[in-house]
Each structure stands twice: as structure tokens, then as C-alpha cells.
Amino acid sequence: xxxxxxxxxxxxxxxxxxxxxxxxxxxxxxxxxxxxxxxxxxxxxxxxxxxxxxxxxxxxxxxxxxxxxxxxxxxxxxxxxxxxxxxxxxxxxxxxxxxxxxxxxxxxxxxxxxxxxxxxxxxxxxxxxxxxxxxxxxxxxxxxxxxxxxxxxxxxxxxxxxxxxxxxxxxxxxxxxxxxxxxxxxxxxxxxxxxxxxxxxxxxxxxxxxxxxxxxxxxxxxxxxxxxxxxxxxxxxxxxxxxxxxxxxxxxxxxxxxxxxxxxxxxxxxxxxxxxxxxxxxxxxxxxxxxxxxxxxxxxxxxxxxxxxxxxxxxxxxxxxxxxxxxxxxxxxxxxxxxxxxxxxxxxxxxxxxxxxxxxxxxxxxxxxxxxxxxxxxxxxxxxxxxxxxxxxxxxxxxxxxxxxxxxxxxxxxxxxxxxxxxxxxxxxxxxxxxxxxxxxxxxxxxxxxxxxxxxxxxxxxxxxxxxxxxxxxxxxxxxxxxxxxxxxxxxxxxxxxxxxxxxxxxxxxxxxxxxxxxxxxx
Amino acid sequence: xxxxxxxxxxxxxxxxxxxxxxxxxxxxxxxxxxxxxxxxxxxxxxxxxxxxxxxxxxxxxxxxxxxxxxxxxxxxxxxxxxxxxxxxxxxxxxxxxxxxxxxxxxxxxxxxxxxxxxxxxxxxxxxxxxxxxxxxxxxxxxxxxxxxxxxxxxxxxxxxxxxxxxxxxxxxxxxxxxxxxxxxxxxxxxxxxxxxxxxxxxxxxxxxxxxxxxxxxxxxxxxxxxxxxxxxxxxxxxxxxxxxxxxxxxxxxxxxxxxxxxxxxxxxxxx
Ligand code: SF4
Numbered sequence: 118x119x120x121x122x123x124x125x126x127x128x129x130x131x132x133x134x135x136x137x138x139x140x141x142x143x144x145x146x147x148x149x150x151x152x153x154x155x156x157x158x159x160x161x162x163x164x165x166x167x168x169x170x171x172x173x174x175x176x177x178x179x180x181x182x183x184x185x186x187x188x189x190x191x192x193x194x195x196x197x198x199x200x201x202x203x204x205x206x207x208x209x210x211x212x213x214x215x216x217x218x219x220x221x222x223x224x225x226x227x228x229x230x231x232x233x234x235x236x237x238x239x240x241x242x243x244x245x246x247x248x249x250x251x252x253x254x255x256x257x258x259x260x261x262x263x264x265x266x267x268x269x270x271x272x273x274x275x276x277x278x279x280x281x282x283x284x285x286x287x288x289x290x291x292x293x294x295x296x297x298x299x300x301x302x303x304x305x306x307x308x309x310x311x312x313x314x315x316x317x318x319x320x321x322x323x324x325x326x327x328x329x330x331x332x333x334x335x336x337x338x339x340x341x342x343x344x345x346x347x348x349x350x351x352x353x354x355x356x357x358x359x360x361x362x363x364x365x366x367x368x369x370x371x372x373x374x375x376x377x378x379x380x381x382x383x384x385x386x387x388x389x390x391x392x393x394x395x396x397x398x399x400x401x402x403x404x405x406x407x408x409x410x411x412x413x414x415x416x417x418x419x420x421x422x423x424x425x426x427x428x429x430x431x432x433x434x435x436x437x438x439x440x441x442x443x444x445x446x447x448x449x450x451x452x453x454x455x456x457x458x459x460x461x462x463x464x465x466x467x468x469x470x471x472x473x474x475x476x477x478x479x480x481x482x483x484x485x486x487x488x489x490x491x492x493x494x495x496x497x498x499x500x501x502x503x504x505x506x507x508x509x510x511x512x513x514x515x516x517x518x519x520x521x522x523x524x525x526x527x528x529x530x531x532x533x534x535x536x537x538x539x540x541x542x543x544x545x546x547x548x549x550x551x552x553x554x555x556x557x558x559x560x561x562x563x564x565x566x567x568x569x570x571x572x573x574x575x576x577x578x579x580x581x582x583x584x585x586x587x588x589x590x591x592x593x594x595x596x597x598x599x600x601x602x603x604x605x606x607x608x609x610x611x612x613x614x615x616x617x618x619x620x621x622x623x624x625x626x627x628x629x630x631x632x633x634x635x636x637x638x639x640x
Numbered sequence: 641x642x643x644x645x646x647x648x649x650x651x652x653x654x655x656x657x658x659x660x661x662x663x664x665x666x667x668x669x670x671x672x673x674x675x676x677x678x679x680x681x682x683x684x685x686x687x688x689x690x691x692x693x694x695x696x697x698x699x700x701x702x703x704x705x706x707x708x709x710x711x712x713x714x715x716x717x718x719x720x721x722x723x724x725x726x727x728x729x730x731x732x733x734x735x736x737x738x739x740x741x742x743x744x745x746x747x748x749x750x751x752x753x754x755x756x757x758x759x760x761x762x763x764x765x766x767x768x769x770x771x772x773x774x775x776x777x778x779x780x781x782x783x784x785x786x787x788x789x790x791x792x793x794x795x796x797x798x799x800x801x802x803x804x805x806x807x808x809x810x811x812x813x814x815x816x817x818x819x820x821x822x823x824x825x826x827x828x829x830x831x832x833x834x835x836x837x838x839x840x841x842x843x844x845x846x847x848x849x850x851x852x853x854x855x856x857x858x859x860x861x862x863x864x865x866x867x868x869x870x871x872x873x874x875x876x877x878x879x880x881x882x883x884x885x886x887x888x889x890x891x892x893x894x895x896x897x898x899x900x901x902x903x904x905x906x907x908x909x910x911x
Pocket of ligand 1 (some may be wrong): 189192193197199200234235236513
């Protein structure tokens with residue numbers, strides 16, 4: 118590995134290097150846990166999350182998002198910090214991370230800390246450093262704000278557990294949607310090493326619920342549990358699913374020597390010596406270490422993960438099927454999608470002449486939203502035959518057009534989840550409809566007032582048995598109508614030239630279009 | 641012809657409620673009445689010919705009666721919505737609240753659900769607007785540390801949200817001494833380490849001492865700017881999205897947007 122290490126680098130320089138190194142991690146939310154201030158400490162946490170500023174790319178900054186170190190021994194091909202890159206390397210000390218967090222927090226720059234890391238020396242060594250930092254922040258500085266910490270794939274379960282008692286949220290990045298993608302681009306990581314800590318955290322959270330502190334879960338109300346028989350084909354391979362057992366066996370593993378950290382970490386932490394921390398090998402995911410005196414719960418805000426989109430050839434169907442499985446089998450709070458940004462030259466990576474695939478990323482977030490809050494399943498949205506989202510319209514419109522037989526529905530009668538399936542009706546307007554119609558019948562002008570987008574919805578609904586205008590319920594006709602209403606895409610995701618190019622193909626059957634078709638059309 | 645009765649009141653919950661009390665117990669008829677809050681902007685508004693102006697002083701007793709009536713005859717939810725609406729900077733808020741209450745007193749608790757009714761929708765929107773701005777300031781407010789180790793923040797909110805955000809900061813920073821100052825209304829919240837916060841009007845507030853910064857203040861501001869500038873992804877630069885999420889009006893007290901740093905200044909041309 119080529120490393121340029123500068124002795125005594127100023128914190129400013131470290132911060133520059135280690136925040137630049139962390140910027141591609143997309144998860145920056147501070148949500149999921151409500152906790153009030155602690156006497157004598159500093160900080161609280163707000164369930165809905167708080168954005169403190171927005172960076173030049175328009176993304177919310179909520180947490181101080183940094184790597185602990187970019188001195189990484191791994192060589193993931195898509196990553197700037199890969200061992201084979203010639204870049205300046207730096208590592209924080211736990212004390213430096215604490216100072217930055219506390220001082221930024223006091224000034225209300227941030228909601229808390231997002232601590233990730235490259236692999237320094239070994240996974241265990243790295244995880245220990247992260248854990249020491251969190252411990253110091255919580256116990257020495259009495260920080261009571263939000264902490265999101267990465268679980269390092271391949272680190273010992275005892276270290277993961279200890280970290281979980283200090284963190285609010287943990288995440289292990291799936292990195293790439295499929296195991297083969299991972300093999301190709303991240304040769305030092307394995308699917309199993311990624312899913313094992315994920316499983317441990319999931320089980321640990323379940324066990325911790327019975328313990329004498331409360332886990333507040335802002336999502337319980339809206340959790341969408343699907344009946345078992347509707348479960349989709351496993352997109353995670355069988356090995357992954359045996360993890361639960363696997364984890365129990367690995368319980369009392371003897372930790373390798375290498376994770377006893379060298380160097381100058383002069384902390385008296387009781388988990389430096391693995392013999393003393395493994396209290397009782399039991400059949401649970403927790404109990405490997407002694408819990409800290411002040412308990413905020415075990416990973417109370419749950420876990421998230423992220424996948425890089427567009428670096429490997431998976432289609433949208435594979436991606437959202439994986440996301441669905443993660444929500445259902447690992448109880449993840451969020452799956453994040455990160456449009457691949459080319460930072461390294463490597464023959465195994467795509468060239469991406471048009472920049473990062475932002476529109477595709479946007480469609481995936483829309484679909485993810487449908488999975489989490491609208492009661493959709495991945496297999497309803499896409500299929501082997503139609504494996505990619507329609508580039509011209511959002512996944513819900515696309516679904517509705519494929520299921521015209523279910524429409525129109527009567528706004529004054531249809532249940533909440535049926536309302537949610539109408540293009541132009543979102544969570545808020547559906548809730549309002551249900552509220553208002555308890556007292557009065559809704560008319561079209563009322564729908565407009567409460568935020569229903571009528572120019573989309575009108576093809577799919579009736580009010581008091583009547584449609585707004587007499588329209589043909591015919592797929593191609595409505596598709597053309599809907600496409601002519603320009604979709605409000607986030608700024609910067611520009612579909613405009615796409616529409617122009619398409620107008621050359623007026624007689625194209627829009628409903629069959631997807632990414633690949635479009636690409637071949639516009640070439 | 642019937643002259644319109646215009647009840648003028650102070651810009652406070654108490655003032656508005658007192659006017660509503662007087663208006664409601666007068667015999668002029670709801671249609672002939674308007675409630676007008678005196679705000680900075682309305683001091684020299686056009687007086688209407690053929691209108692009679694009635695000035696109502698704030699009155700705790702009347703206000704309490706109105707608030708009790710709202711909670712009992714409509715609901716606690718309605719009361720909260722009205723209180724937030726009263727903090728709005730909407731000039732017509734007094735009359736909007738009045739109209740909503742007339743409806744609410746006749747319909748009871750279900751009134752808050754009638755979002756298809758404009759009188760309800762108005763209050764709903766005022767409430768939402770106030771709450772949104774309040775939530776924004778939880779994130780966008782910035783403290784600087786003074787030489788005396790006091791954290792000081794200036795804000796310039798549209799709505800009067802100071803008292804809505806105070807509990808959050810006093811819980812979060814309970815061991816700190818801090819002051820949040822509303823530059824527009826000249827009001828402030830003071831918090832002393834370990835105590836509850838207090839709200840004061842501060843017309844001749846002298847902030848010179850607070851603006852003498854501590855030795856490390858500049859260093860942390862500069863560290864913050866470094867972080868802010870490096871965390872953006874070049875390939876995804878999107879100033880329109882940034883401005884949409886964080887409108888310019890919030891930025892005056894945010895160090896990451898201070899003008900001496902060209903990297904962080906927004907691209908005004910909107911490219
Ligand atoms: S482990 Fe892989 S992704 Fe993480 S910092 Fe190292 S090279 Fe990058």
C-alpha cells in the first residue's frame with residue numbers, strides 16, 4: 118500500500134481529508150430516537166431528525182460525517198481510500214473526534230456524529246477505535262446527542278455489541294446489491310461478513326426490548342408487515358439466512374490477538390482484554406460485554422445500510438428486491454441508494470459519461486418509499502420481464518397504468534391503502550381525506566384544497582360516483598396524458614432533454630419504455 | 641348604512657383573545673366585525689372611512705376565559721393550533737382566528753378536521769407555517785461563544801417562534817449559559833446553566849459584550865467551514881436544490897455562508 122503519512126498533521130487538515138473521504142456515504146439522517154436532555158450532560162435527540170444546513174450539492178447536513186481514518190488496508194475498487202491509491206492518509210485520535218463533536222454541537226452546527234472508518238490494521242482494531250471514541254464521548258464528555266456509527270464487517274461480535282450500547286444508529290453498508298458485485302469490486306469484503314453484524318444488531322435490538330429501558334421507535338406505527346406467504350423469492354443467498362444460527366455459534370469465539378490495539382490509546386477500557394469482556398457465552402446476541410452504566414438502549418434508532426447504484430450491472434428489480442428483503446428480514450430502518458460517482462480509473466468500473474445516474478437513484482428512492490409507507494411489494498412494481506423503472510414516470514404512476522382494471526375508485530369510500538395507490542394522492546392527502554369524510558362528503562374542489570394533484574388523480578377516481586371529466590380508461594391514452602404533465606423532479610435531475618428526444622418518437626408505446634430502451638433509443 | 645366595527649388589539653395571544661372576547665360579547669353581529677392586530681406593519685395602514693375603530697387592551701382575565709372556552713367547546717388540539725397561529729406574522733391572523741372560533745364554537749371538536757372549509761384551512765396553514773419555521777430554526781440557528789463563555793445566537797424569523805424553540809435548546813444545552821435574540825422583535829431568551837429559560841423584551845439590548853468572541857471561536861468556525869465545504873460532492877453540485885432547502889433568508893447568521901469565504905457563498909445566478 119502506498120501511503121503518505123504526515124507527522125503531526127493539524128486537525129484542520131485531518132478534518133478536510135477525513136470528511137472528503139466520508140462524503141459519498143449518503144446516510145446523514147439524525148432520526149429515529151426521541152430522547153430528552155440528561156442532567157449534567159449535553160444533548161438530546163429529536164425523533165423526526167433535524168437538518169442543520171445544506172451543502173452545495175443540496176444534501177442535508179445533520180451530522181458531523183467523518184471517517185476515523187482513511188489508512189485503509191482494503192482495496193475496494195470504487196473507493197477513493199482504497200489501499201492502492203496514492204493519496205494523503207490521516208487518522209484522528211478519539212480525543213480529536215470528541216472535541217470536534219462537542220464544540221460543533223454546542224454551537225448548533227450539528228445534531229451529532231456520524232463515524233465511519235477505513236480499515237486500519239484489522240477490522241477488530243478499527244472497531245475498537247470507533248468503540249473507544251464513542252465511549253469517551255458518552256462517558257467522559259457526557260454527550261447525549263445523536264451518534265451513528267459504522268459496524269465494521271468482520272469485527273468481533275463483542276466489539277459490535279459494545280459499540281451498539283453507545284450508538285443510536287449503526288449501519289453496515291451492503292455496498293453492492295449482489296454478492297457477485299461485491300466479489301468483483303470489493304475483494305476484501307464478503308456478503309457474510311456484512312450480514313453477520315447486521316443480524317447481530319437486529320437480534321440484539323429485539324432482545325434489548327425486554328430489558329428495563331425503553332426503545333422508542335418512531336416507525337412502529339407505520340411498519341408494514343406482509344404476510345409470510347407473500348414473501349418474495351430470496352434475493353439474499355441461503356448462506357446469509359443461516360446467519361442467525363451462525364452467530365450463536367460464533368458467540369464465544371476467541372478474539373485474535375491483532376485487535377489488541379498497539380499505539381498510544383491510553384484508555385483504561387475494560388474491553389481491551391477480551392477475556393474479561395466475554396462474560397457469559399449464552400444463546401443471545403447480547404451479553405457479550407458489560408453494559409455501560411448509563412444505558413440509552415441498544416442501537417435505539419435502528420440500523421440502516423446503503424448500496425451503490427450503477428457501478429455493477431444489477432437491474433432495478435434486483436435492487437428493490439434486496440431492499441425489501443432487508444426491511445423484512447433484518448428490520449432495517451432505511452436503505453439508502455447512492456448513485457455511483459466515478460472516483461477511480463479501473464477497468465472493472467463503468468465509465469459513466471453522463472455523470473452519476475441521478476434519475477435512477479431518484480426512482481429507487483420513490484420505490485423505496487412505496488415499499489415502506491404505501492404497502493407495495495417489490496414484485497408488484499417490477500418483474501423479471503420489466504426489470505427497470507420507467508424513466509418517464511414515477512413508479513406509482515407506472516404501477517397504476519399497469520392496473521387500470523382496479524380503477525376508478527370512489528374517494529368517499531375507498532380505504533386508506535387503496536387511496537394511497539392513486540397517482541396524485543400522497544400520505545398526507547390520503548390521511549386528510551379519511552379525516553374529512555367522517556363529517557362531510559368530498560367533492561373535486563375539496564380534493565384540490567387539501568393537496569390532491571387532480572390533474573394526475575382525475576383518471577383514477579370518482580367523487581360521489583362521477584368522474585371529473587368523461588375520460589377513456591385506456592392505457593396508452595392516459596399514459597400520454599400523464600407524461601405530458603411534467604413531473605416535478607428534484608432540481609438538477611434534468612429530464613428535459615430526454616423529453617425532447619422522445620418527441621421524435623411520437624408513436625412509441627411509452628408504457629414499455631425503461632432505462633435500457635431509452636438508452637438505445639437516444640443513441 | 642351599517643358601519644363596520646374594527647377591534648384593534650395588541651400583537652399577542654392575550655391581546656387577540658381579549659379582542660375576541662369583546663367582539664363576541666358585543667351586539668354588532670359577526671359579519672359587521674373585524675379583528676385587527678396592530679403589528680409594526682399595520683401602524684399606519686389606511687383607515688377605512690365608515691368604520692369605527694375600537695381599541696382593546698390586553699386583558700388576562702378575558703384571555704383566560706377565551707382559552708378555556710376553546711379547550712372545552714372545541715378541543716385541546718384547536719387551542720394549540722390557535723396559539724401557534726397567533727404567533728404568525730400574517731396581518732389578518734386576528735380575524736382568521738376569530739372566524740375559526742365562531743365556526744368551532746358551533747361545531748365542536750370535529751371543526752379541526754374540516755380542512756375543506758377555508759376558515760379551518762386558514763388556521764391550519766398558519767399553524768403549519770409557524771411550526772415549519774420553528775423547526776427550521778432548531779437546525780439553522782447558530783451560537784457563537786463569547787469571551788465570557790456565553791453562547792449567543794441572533795435570529796430573524798418571520799413568525800414569533802422564539803418561545804417555541806426555547807424549550808428545545810434549554811433541554812439540549814442545559815449546562816450552558818446561552819442567549820437567543822430575535823433581532824426583528826427585540827425579544828430574547830436567556831438561559832443560565834442548570835436553570836429554566838426566561839423570555840424578555842429587550843429593546844435596548846446591548847450585544848457588544850456578547851460579540852467579543854472567545855479565543856477558540858474563530859478556530860471552530862473555520863473548522864466548520866472546512867467541513868461544510870469538503871462534504872459536498874462536486875459531481876452533484878446543485879445550488880438550486882440547496883437554495884430550495886435552505887432559503888437565503890436563513891443564512892445571515894450561519895458562519896458557513898459568511899461572505900469572507902468565497903467557497904461557501906451561494907451562486908446567486910442560479911446556475
Ligand atoms: S474498506 Fe473499502 S470502502 Fe471502506 S475505506 Fe477501505 S477501501 Fe474504502
